[in-house]
Amino acid sequence: MLGVPLYLLPLLPLLGFALLICVPRLFPGRVGGWLGSGMVLASFLIAVSRYFGLTDTSQTETLWTWLPNMALGENGVTVNLSVGFTWDQLSALMTLIITGVGFLIHVYSVSYMGHDAKFTRFFAFLNFFVAMMLILVLADSYPLMFVGWEGVGTASFLLIGFWFAGRGNPADAASFPARNAEGTSNSNAARKAFIMNRIGDLGFMLGMFLLFKTFGTLSIPQLAERVESVQFDTSTLELACLFLLVGAVGKSGQLPLTTWLPDAMAGPTPVSALIHAATMVTAGVYLVARSHFLYDLAPTASTWVAWVGGLTALYGALSALNQYDIKKILAYSTVSQLGYMFMAVGLHAYTAGVFHLLTHAFFKALLFLAAGAVIHAVHEEQDVRQMGGLRRFMPFTHVVSLMGVLAICGIPIWSGFFSKDAILAAAFESSPWLYVIGLGVALLTAFYMGRWYFLVWQGKYRGHAHPHEADPVMTAPLGVLAALATLGGFLNVPSFLGGGHAFDTYLGRVVPLEGHEIAASTEVLLTVLAVAAGVIGLLWAFAEYRRGSLTDGPLGAASTNALYLDTVYDNLVSAPSRTLAGALDTADRGTDGLINGIAGNAAAPGGLFTMWQSGFVRAYAVSMLLGTAAIIGYWALKAIGGGL
Structure with a gap:
């Protein structure tokens, strides 16, 4: 299978999408779900086979010439932009994450969405999502990457608003009545994600235009060569990198375009796991890592990336402290963890950022799917205040959830311990302030995830449903993800712990390794501080849980309202826009009345004559x-x- 062409990776799930959306009647019951899962599994197996054929030289497969004889750039070079896919250590890793974790989410969804009236359509959208994400990470040029970028945005719109008419399960027309309050909220969330991502997409396009104007190509390999050989204005490159950052900020939910991401919880829980763990929100981190040859020469833009990430990590952590929706706690956690990744790649610690992307895919997918199992067990209840004591009813889900919590809190030996420590070490070497922010975020992360764990799993059950363990189709993916969240960190054991930085060595073939050399004693001290932050955060959460007054006061109110960022946007943008729209509507109605009056007077005599006809x-x-x-x-x- 080493010779299997790369285009089959996105083609197979795209074929699954076409079949499920065009001829759904051929796949009754749960057949469509298994077909969609099988397509993603096939792509995963191809990715595994191609992984073993990796070399130190990237492999590019060109399919056809897309834009022949493109307009000349400033340097007088004519280029033929082709549709081609690149296979190297970075694209291979992203492909394995997308198809591997994506397959587990597909399998889980077969049971979770089993009674939904639009079951087959749901899997069509999931397959489309995976196909577009694979195009994004395999593309050998920015325009082709942008095709996948927009495709992922479209798929997110379809999946976030999947329950656009409310959550109807019976397979009859009555399950989708005229849109109710829930349906309106879901539709608004989908529109919000779509619109805010268009803001980011504008930045991506402007960055592409500026790069082409300067270097005469948008092929990523050619661009990497010309950056080294062509004379250019550094400020132009800085601006292009800042424009690309705007695109990354929109797709990955960073400040200030972060508010769409928590609202994306309106979609079914498997969608939350797919968007927040394995696919869409990691695209921004991937864009910066793939464009490392640009950011290495743009220190100002890199500093912006790092600080946007650091502040977003802090914002997400503070917003998660006092949420009560079981999924929104995890959503703001995703915002915060993505901030860690941005901080790392902004500091040129690309391997640390991408390694955290990998481990985050494991433990965050696990936590979201575990939350979905809980929601399923308590009859769609999502308020953690109506839960508690579920460990007695769902022992397996409780154990795997605890593993996910320990991983995200950075407790040894779980995966987050290795990846987060690498980011904090890079921050310590490059920016003391960012290190302080990162360490504080580690403390807050342990607190809000400890709070999540204690409110859901410990104490007495406070709800009114009859909880039960999920079926094997849902628990099997949870078990696999729990194993990965526990053991995945050993892919990159640092030297002071007796390891050889295997992941750094692997990814260092395509991205530069950070040139920081920290003494072993300093690394030990940093590790102790990071672990202490996690332990103290968990103990703090336990103490607050025992007191029964979790984050009361102004901080609690601010956290519940996500630091009022949505309120600020509503007052500064939405409310004035609605006022202006209302005024224009009133003026339009007045103009219509005047014009209709004139027309009516002119038509009156004719009306009299028509009575004779x-x-x-x-x-x-x-x-x-x-x-x-x-x-x-x-x-x-x-x-x-x-x-x-």
Whole structure:
């Protein structure tokens, strides 16, 4: 299978999408779900086979010429932009994450969405999502990457708003009544994600245009070569990198375009796992890592990347402290963890950022799917205040959830311990302030995830449903993800712990390794501080749980309202826009009234005449008779008048 072409990787799930959306009746019951899962599994197996054929030189497969003889750039070079896919250590890793974790989410969804009226359509959208994400990470040029970028945006719109008419399960028309409050909320969330991502996409396009104007190509390999050989204005490159950052910020939910990502929880839980763990939100991190040859020469833009990431990590952590929706706690956690990744790649610690992307895919997919199992077990309840004590009813899901919590909190030996420590070490070497922020975020992360764990799993059950363990189709993916979240960190054991930085060595063939050399004693101290932050955060959460007053006061209110960022946007953007739209609507109605009045007056005489056009012959005869009588009477009166 080493010779299997790369285009099959996105083609197979795209074929699954086409079959499920065009001929759904051929796949009754859960057949469509298994077909969609099988397509992603096939792509995963191809990716595994191609992984073992990796070399130190990237492999590019060109399919056809897309844009021949593109316009000349400033340097007088004509280029033929082709549709081609690149296979190297970075694209291979992303492909394995997308198809591997994506397959587990597909399998889980077969049971989770089993009674949904639009079951087959759901899997069509999932397959489309995976196909577009694979195009994004395999593309050998920015325009082709942008095709996948937009495709992922479209798929997210379809999946976030999947329950656009409310959450109807029975397979009949009555399950989708006229849109209710829940349906309206879901639709608004989908629109919000779509619109905010268009803002980011504008930045991506402007970055591409500027790069082409400067270097005359948008092929990533050619661009990497010309950056080294062509004279250019550094400020132009800085601006292009800042534009690309805007695109990355939109897709990965970073400040200030972060508010769409928590609202994306309106979609079914498997969608949350797919978007927040394995695919869409990691695209921004991938874009910066893939464009490392640009950011290495743009220190100002890199600093912006790092600080946007650091501040977003802090914002997400503070917003998660006092949420009560079981999924929104995890959503703001994703915002925060993505901030860690941005901080790392902004500091040129690309391997640390991408390694955290990998481990985050494991433990966050696990946590979201575990949350879905809980929601399923308690009859769609999502308020953690209505849970508690579920460990007695769902022992397996409880154990795997605990593993996910320990991983995200950075507790040894779980995966987050290795990946987060690498980011904090890079921050310590490059920026003391970012290190302090990162360490503080580690403390807050342990607190809000400890709070999540204690409220859901410990104490007495506070709800009214009858909880039960999920079926094997849902628990099997949870078990696999729990194993990966536990053991995945050993892919990159640092040297001071006796390891050889295997992941750094692997990815270092395509991205530069950070040139930081920290003494072993310092690394030990940093590790102790990071672990202490995690342990203290968990103990703090336990103490607050025992007191029963989790984050009361102003901090709690601010956290519940996500630091009022949505309120600020509503007051500064939405409310003025609605006021302006209302004024224009009133003016439009007034103008319509005036124009309609003039038109009505002009049409009135015609209306009188149309009353005569009845189509009845006798009416026309009477009209003729009356007309003749009127004429005769007129002449008679005139004659009499003349005689007088």
